[in-house]
Amino acid sequence: MTCLNFENRVQELLDHRQTKLPDELSAHAAHCATCHELWEHLQQLQHAIEAWRILSPTAALADAVLQRLPVECKTTANTQIVTTRPACSPFAGFVVLIASAATLLIALGIGWRVSSNATYANRQPASTTAVAANQSVTASVPVTDRQLDVLLHDARDAYVALASQAWQEVSTTNMLLPPADAATPFSGNDPAASVPETLSRPLAPYGRELRDAVDSWLQQVFQNQDSST
Amino acid sequence: MNVDVSEVELVQGCLAGEVACQRQFVERFEGMIFGLCLRMLGRRHDAEDVAQETFLRAFRNLHRWDRERPLRPWLLTIAANRCRTHLEERGRRPTPTDLQADWLPERHRPDGRDDAEEIQEALATLRPEYQQCFVLFYQQELSVQEVAEVLDCPEGTVKTWLHRARKEMAEYLRKRGIDQD
Numbered sequence: 001m002t003c004l005n006f007e008n009r010v011q012e013l014l015d016h017r018q019t020k021l022p023d024e025l026s027a028h029a030a031h032c033a034t035c036h037e038l039w040e041h042l043q044q045l046q047h048a049i050e051a052w053r054i055l056s057p058t059a060a061l062a063d064a065v066l067q068r069l070p071v072e073c074k075t076t077a078n079t080q081i082v083t084t085r086p087a088c089s090p091f092a093g094f095v096v097l098i099a100s101a102a103t104l105l106i107a108l109g110i111g112w113r114v115s116s117n118a119t120y121a122n123r124q125p126a127s128t129t130a131v132a133a134n135q136s137v138t139a140s141v142p143v144t145d146r147q148l149d150v151l152l153h154d155a156r157d158a159y160v161a162l163a164s165q166a167w168q169e170v171s172t173t174n175m176l177l178p179p180a181d182a183a184t185p186f187s188g189n190d191p192a193a194s195v196p197e198t199l200s201r202p203l204a205p206y207g208r209e210l211r212d213a214v215d216s217w218l219q220q221v222f223q224n225q226d227s228s229t
Numbered sequence: 230m231n232v233d234v235s236e237v238e239l240v241q242g243c244l245a246g247e248v249a250c251q252r253q254f255v256e257r258f259e260g261m262i263f264g265l266c267l268r269m270l271g272r273r274h275d276a277e278d279v280a281q282e283t284f285l286r287a288f289r290n291l292h293r294w295d296r297e298r299p300l301r302p303w304l305l306t307i308a309a310n311r312c313r314t315h316l317e318e319r320g321r322r323p324t325p326t327d328l329q330a331d332w333l334p335e336r337h338r339p340d341g342r343d344d345a346e347e348i349q350e351a352l353a354t355l356r357p358e359y360q361q362c363f364v365l366f367y368q369q370e371l372s373v374q375e376v377a378e379v380l381d382c383p384e385g386t387v388k389t390w391l392h393r394a395r396k397e398m399a400e401y402l403r404k405r406g407i408d409q410d
Contacts (some may be wrong), residue, residue: 044403050344062259
């Protein structure tokens with residue numbers, strides 16, 4: 001056994017927290033002064049480490065950390081430990097809101113284009129006189145109505161998803177918050193349950209003025225589309 | 230809240246912003262984190278600062294913690310990195326006059342130095358990566374494999390660092406004339 005082998009074997013033993021030399025290593029150390037000295041020094045080190053390790057200094061950090069935690073959270077955008085409302089751009093919520101409304105309009109627009117072969121009259125109930133007078137049109141009424149129903153349902157679901165996201169954004173940006181006693185929308189397992197079936201009040205949670213503005217905007221778009229058909 | 234909840238529940242409580250859970254989180258791991266910082270930095274004041282930074286960083290990144298893995302190595306990784314950064318920011322190796330060992334009780338600091346203080350001084354002469362290895366292995370009693378995970382490096386590297394740390398420290402003690410009583 002070489003001295004290098006001895007040292008490597010000893011280090012391996014210490015890696016596994018073993019402190020007794022096997023016979024083979026002991027035999028080498030017995031006739032090699034260098035390795036014997038190395039082993040003695042490592043043993044002294046082990047002995048000193050025990051004294052060093054036993055000391056278990058303590059520090060009461062909890063109060064200091066918890067005091068700094070709210071301050072840190074205020075200045076950290078991506079924190080999940082939010083004990084206070086984070087300060088963000090006051091326009092962030094509004095941007096998300098407008099994006100939601102725009103996406104909704106695009107979805108509805110696509111729906112209108114898909115059903116562009118049908119006239120506005122086609123979408124009326126089959127019992128109306130104008131539609132009933134035209135058999136070729138009435139034949140396609142059930143399909144068109146179903147398409148519209150699907151599109152409107154999809155648009156409503158898309159709206160709910162986007163509005164939920166917008167609500168979370170607005171809630172965390174301290175902007176356009178509803179009155180304190182107002183119920184939080186989009187809560188529970190089914191966010192859509194808190195939204196009316198119709199699209200007449202699509203932005204109810206975000207303040208009367210904004211809601212009215214977007215409603216009138218949507219209404220104007222619908223009227224334009226109706227008049228164009 | 231003195232109930233010993235599981236780590237996942239504790240983390241969930243912290244993520245929910247429950248102060249009681251945050252307090253319990255700190256109290257559960259402060260001994261481990263502070264011990265590591267103190268052994269690596271050598272000064273109580275620095276160790277307290279870095280331990281606080283460690284917990285704050287942990288809270289900020291708690292949502293990134295992989296719940297399939299134990300929390301302790303994850304925290305130790307943060308603490309070890311913070312200690313290393315702190316040591317690098319010091320910009321120099323601490324000299325013996327810097328190492329007041331102010332955390333050692335008086336009975337351990339008579340005129341003559343004792344083994345614990347000698348080890349602390351010897352530790353401060355090592356390269357930061359050797360220090361990390363040494364403290365994680367001996368003070369935190371992690372295995373070589375666990376140290377490798379905490380430091381995110383191969384086991385072979387950890388062994389090399391550990392071997393060199395032992396050898397350098399043994400040599401330091403030899404020069405200081407530490408005898409095994």
